[in-house]
Amino acid sequence: MSKVLMKGNEAMAEAAILAGCDCYFGYPITPQNELIAYMAKRLPQIGKVFLQAESELAAINMVFGAAAAGARAMTSSSSPGISLKQEGISYMAGCELPGVIVNVARGGPGLGNIAPSQADYFQAVKGGGHGDYHLLVLAPASVQEAINLTQKAFDLADTYRNPVMILADGLLGQMIESVELKPIEKVELPPKTWALTGAKNREPNIIRSLYIDPPVLEAHNWKLHKKYQEMQKEIAYETWQIEDAQIIIIAFGPLARICKEAIIRVRKEGIKAGLIRPITLFPFPGKIISESNPKAFLVVEMNLGQMVEDVRLAVAGKTPVHFYGKPGGVFITPKDVYLKIKSCF
Numbered sequence: 001m002s003k004v005l006m007k008g009n010e011a012m013a014e015a016a017i018l019a020g021c022d023c024y025f026g027y028p029i030t031p032q033n034e035l036i037a038y039m040a041k042r043l044p045q046i047g048k049v050f051l052q053a054e055s056e057l058a059a060i061n062m063v064f065g066a067a068a069a070g071a072r073a074m075t076s077s078s079s080p081g082i083s084l085k086q087e088g089i090s091y092m093a094g095c096e097l098p099g100v101i102v103n104v105a106r107g108g109p110g111l112g113n114i115a116p117s118q119a120d121y122f123q124a125v126k127g128g129g130h131g132d133y134h135l136l137v138l139a140p141a142s143v144q145e146a147i148n149l150t151q152k153a154f155d156l157a158d159t160y161r162n163p164v165m166i167l168a169d170g171l172l173g174q175m176i177e178s179v180e181l182k183p184i185e186k187v188e189l190p191p192k193t194w195a196l197t198g199a200k201n202r203e204p205n206i207i208r209s210l211y212i213d214p215p216v217l218e219a220h221n222w223k224l225h226k227k228y229q230e231m232q233k234e235i236a237y238e239t240w241q242i243e244d245a246q247i248i249i250i251a252f253g254p255l256a257r258i259c260k261e262a263i264i265r266v267r268k269e270g271i272k273a274g275l276i277r278p279i280t281l282f283p284f285p286g287k288i289i290s291e292s293n294p295k296a297f298l299v300v301e302m303n304l305g306q307m308v309e310d311v312r313l314a315v316a317g318k319t320p321v322h323f324y325g326k327p328g329g330v331f332i333t334p335k336d337v338y339l340k341i342k343s344c345f
Helices: 008-018 033-045 056-068 079-084 086-095 121-125 143-160 170-174 214-234 255-268 286-291 307-315 334-343
Strands: 004-007 023-026 049-052 073-077 099-105 136-138 163-169 176-179 237-240 247-250 273-278 280-282 296-301 321-325
Touching: 004 008, 008 033, 008 099, 008 143, 008 163, 008 170, 008 176, 023 033, 023 056, 033 049, 033 170, 056 073, 056 079, 056 086, 056 099, 073 079, 079 086, 079 099, 086 163, 086 214, 099 143, 099 170, 121 163, 121 280, 136 143, 143 163, 143 176, 143 214, 163 170, 237 255, 247 255, 247 334, 255 273, 255 296, 255 334, 286 307, 296 307, 296 334, 307 321, 321 334
Parallel strands: 023 049, 023 073, 073 099, 099 163, 136 163, 247 273, 247 296, 296 321
Antiparallel strands: 004 176, 136 280, 237 273
């Protein structure tokens, strides 16, 4: 298959179509507008549903309704818009409804700016809405990986009956790279016998997250918790030159590629550095981190320090964990990481 040049936002949209996305509901916000514009053009061409909602709140609740009817539904936004969707996302998790949510994150808090940021990590992996729940969270580092993970997200959502988030950023959404567009391998999925498809020839299905009796709600929460534990088998990560590493860098998304350049530079000077890149942010690949044995870890994030907390939990105090970050959409360069690595020695 020949390769084509595609912008990250448009590539994720086309990947969703390849995955069988039936409907998309969204509301414009920079820096993800190319995704919604692409869906507005492409979905009607293939007989699928596109609807620009009147707000982010409306969009996520449309995803809720479509998912409850058994459709493969998707929405996307950027940081403040994802915040507005949190109530609906919590409802979807509580109702065990699949759906794919793309966050092309930007600088915050508040309206912030439209520059790339990773400050939505807590919101994504800790359950940004109310209640005890989790999303599966995937963090692509390239446009090709964004295509692959967007397709996989629909299968994961259906497998676990749970919302899945693609946590991208403004850098990935706007970059243009050479990619291959092809469907991923088909996964055998259970039929959606739970969906609200009409009860003429069967008993009615009930989809709800309202359980007034506390012991009943407790049982429902334990059921969800068991599912989140089962998601551990989906853990994915990349390791690079960690076998002899004195210091291991931990970074996710496109920032990990920037860190690789810094690692190449310091290795030329005799400092043995390596990289662990989490691909699933939830479930988090803590085991590979805890089993690694460098003299130090360095967590690099485009925020004030969020994933570093999960790294420190995994390390459990046995190895020093350093942090380097910049908030507000300020870009981290290979030179920044290079100098920080040098300062650790």
